[in-house]
Amino acid sequence: MSGARTTPDDSRPSRLAERMSVVPYIAAWSGEPMVHPRPVRVAFGGGRLGFPGEDATSYGHDWRGTLWARQFLGRGKGRPQYETVHVQRQRRAMSDLLCQVCGRTTVTGAIGERFLFLVKDVGRPILEGERTTSPPVCVPCAHIAVRECPHLVKGHVATWVRDVVPWGVAGIVHHPYLVRPVPGKGLVDVAYDVPALAWTLAYRQVVALHGCTPVNLAELTDPA
Numbered sequence: 001m002s003g004a005r006t007t008p009d010d011s012r013p014s015r016l017a018e019r020m021s022v023v024p025y026i027a028a029w030s031g032e033p034m035v036h037p038r039p040v041r042v043a044f045g046g047g048r049l050g051f052p053g054e055d056a057t058s059y060g061h062d063w064r065g066t067l068w069a070r071q072f073l074g075r076g077k078g079r080p081q082y083e084t085v086h087v088q089r090q091r092r093a094m095s096d097l098l099c100q101v102c103g104r105t106t107v108t109g110a111i112g113e114r115f116l117f118l119v120k121d122v123g124r125p126i127l128e129g130e131r132t133t134s135p136p137v138c139v140p141c142a143h144i145a146v147r148e149c150p151h152l153v154k155g156h157v158a159t160w161v162r163d164v165v166p167w168g169v170a171g172i173v174h175h176p177y178l179v180r181p182v183p184g185k186g187l188v189d190v191a192y193d194v195p196a197l198a199w200t201l202a203y204r205q206v207v208a209l210h211g212c213t214p215v216n217l218a219e220l221t222d223p224a
C-alpha cells in the first residue's frame with residue numbers, strides 16, 4: 001500500500017482490501033450467492049428450524065441438528081468479496097484448523113502443537129476461553145495479514161493456542177413459533193448446549209481458545 005495515492009475513499013476497508021496480494025481462503029466471491037430458501041419449522045428432533053421439504057437426513061443440518069445457511073461454492077468465480085466470509089469455508093477452516101488465508105492445514109501432528117490466532121488489537125491480549133469466529137493462520141500468512149489486511153494493519157494481537165474447543169455457532173436466531181428472525185440482533189453467538197440452537201440458522205462456527213500464550217509476530221520467522 002505504501003506509495004499509493006490516497007483519496008478519502010481509499011480509507012474504506014473494502015478499498016484497502018482490494019490491494020491485498022492474496023484473496024483469503026475464507027473470503028467469498030461474487031459468484032457465490034446464498035442459495036437457501038426461507039427456513040421453516042420441521043418436525044424432527046422435537047421441532048426445529050429446517051428447509052422446506054428436507055428432513056433429518058438432509059445435509060442442511062450438521063450432526064448436532066443445527067441448520068446451516070447454504071451458499072454456492074465457486075471459489076474464484078467473479079470478484080473477491082473481501083469483507084464477506086464464505087459460510088462453508090469458514091466452517092471447514094475452523095473444523096479442520098485450516099489457515100484462513102491460504103487454506104492449508106495448520107495441524108502438524110507434533111506433540112504439544114499449538115495454533116496461531118490473530119485478531120484486531122482491542123487493547124488487551126486474547127483472553128483464556130475467548131470466543132472467536134476467525135480461523136487460525138499459518139506463520140507466513142500471519143505476516144501477510146498484518147501487513148495487508150485492513151482490519152489488522154492498525155494493530156493486531158496474536159496468540160498461540162493449545163486447545164481450540166468447539167463452542168457453538170454464530171447465526172440468526174428465529175422465534176420458535178413465528179419462525180422468523182428475532183428482530184434486530186444480527187448474528188448472535190449461540191452455544192451448543194442451549195435450546196436456541198435448534199432455532200438458529202448458522203453462518204459461522206465459533207470456537208473457544210484455551211491454553212493461550214501471547215506471541216509477538218515479529219519474533220516468528222517469516223519464510224517470505
Ligand SMILES: [Zn+2]
Pocket residue numbers: 099100101102103104137138139140141142
Ligand atoms: Zn496460510
